[in-house]
Amino acid sequence: MRRLNIFCFGFGQVAKNFIYKLQENKxxxxxxxxxxxxxxxxxxxxxxxxxxxxxxxxxxKTLIEDLEKADYILxxxxxxxxxxxxxxxxxxxxxxxxxxxxxxxxxTSVYGNHKGEWVDEKSETKPNSxxxxxxxxxxxxxxxxxxxxxxxxxxxxxxxxYSNQFSILHRLKSGEAKIIKKENHFFSRIHTExxxxxxxxxxxxxRGGEIYNISDDKPASSEEVLMYGVKLxxxxxxxxxxxxxxxxxxxxxxxxxxxxxxxxxMKEFFNLKLKYPTYIEGLDYIFDNYF
Numbered sequence: 001m002r003r004l005n006i007f008c009f010g011f012g013q014v015a016k017n018f019i020y021k022l023q024e025n026k027x028x029x030x031x032x033x034x035x036x037x038x039x040x041x042x043x044x045x046x047x048x049x050x051x052x053x054x055x056x057x058x059x060x061k062t063l064i065e066d067l068e069k070a071d072y073i074l075x076x077x078x079x080x081x082x083x084x085x086x087x088x089x090x091x092x093x094x095x096x097x098x099x100x101x102x103x104x105x106x107x108t109s110v111y112g113n114h115k116g117e118w119v120d121e122k123s124e125t126k127p128n129s130x131x132x133x134x135x136x137x138x139x140x141x142x143x144x145x146x147x148x149x150x151x152x153x154x155x156x157x158x159x160x161x162y163s164n165q166f167s168i169l170h171r172l173k174s175g176e177a178k179i180i181k182k183e184n185h186f187f188s189r190i191h192t193e194x195x196x197x198x199x200x201x202x203x204x205x206x207r208g209g210e211i212y213n214i215s216d217d218k219p220a221s222s223e224e225v226l227m228y229g230v231k232l233x234x235x236x237x238x239x240x241x242x243x244x245x246x247x248x249x250x251x252x253x254x255x256x257x258x259x260x261x262x263x264x265x266m267k268e269f270f271n272l273k274l275k276y277p278t279y280i281e282g283l284d285y286i287f288d289n290y291f
Contacts, residue, residue: 004203007070008033009054009086010077013163014105016044017196018074023047025200032066034059034077056085064093072203073097076105079134087141095149101206102142102153103199108188108213110136110157114259116184121157121211121265129253143209152208158195159188159215159261162279167286168229172238179223179240180255187222187254188215188261191276201270212266218278219260225279232287 004027008015011033022029023045031047034054039062042051052063054077067073067090075086084104087094094102109132110125127133139155146153162168171177195214230237246252266272276282 002028004029004072005066005070006031007067007073009073009075011035011051012076013165013192014158014161014195014199015074015076017163017192018199019047020045021193021196021200027203030069032063032070034063039063054085054089056080056083056088059089064090067093070100073100073102074105074199075103078131079138082134082137084138084141087138087145091145094145094151098150098152100152101202101208102151103202104139104142104153104155106135106139106155106157107131108157108159108215108259108261109257110139111257111259111261113257116186116258116260118260118262119213120262121213128256131250131253132257139211146209150208152206154202154206154208155211156195156198156214157211157261159190159213161192161195162189162282163192164286164290167283168225169233169283169286169291172226172229172233172235173291175238177226177229178238179226180243180246180251181223181240182221182243182255182258185221185255185258186219186260187257188219188259189225189279189282190215191282194272194274194276197275198266198270198272201272205270207269210269212269213261213263214266215261215263216274216276216278216282217263218280220279225283228280229283232283233291 006029031049034052039053039060052060110127111119112126112128142153145151
């Protein structure tokens, strides 16, 4: 099998878990990535790779050589100043990339508030947060590239991400977590390892112009998940804070939206069996292995 060339715009926990998945499956690949750090040779789990400096106002032009060779491009950088900075800096170059598989990571915040009802990929997008509005604008920009230049772009709308290194258990242990009371507030989530598995499966099963919700099987209130974490850790539950008294604007925006995110399309198209079908399996694993 010939070497697969992977280019990651942004190299956070999702991109890293994707790379771990490739390594786990013994895929022969070459990795290039971008961060705000200066361009340098780096290493992760015995993988040597080139990381290029990339920001909204400037980037290392030598990255184009690696980008030209890429078979699969993963974009996990959030919009900056209301714009997708990959398209802002490299839009003209991307116009000719018809043979490359491009995955843009968006978020389910694009749906806005659906009052606790189920949403799927055909549901109305009516974001009311800055993050949701900017994500939807970026999605539309990438879909325009697909339609206008026949780029093979798929969009993954990620639910709330948690991982072995960052979860409600970590927030409870640090004393950061609080109970926020709000009736009929449903929220969906997904473990980084399950996102990585979707990305891995999309190497072979890819359809340009499609959007997929990436979520587990069990939407739940934040309080329900928190109380399960309290039970696992054997600690007293944290204090309750009224929503109106929250000072964190981002957290306030989070509680404006209530929806249950359907993952039916994701599971059917990628023939996917989730490693962590609900927060229960996910938190059990994190507790047993990291606490």
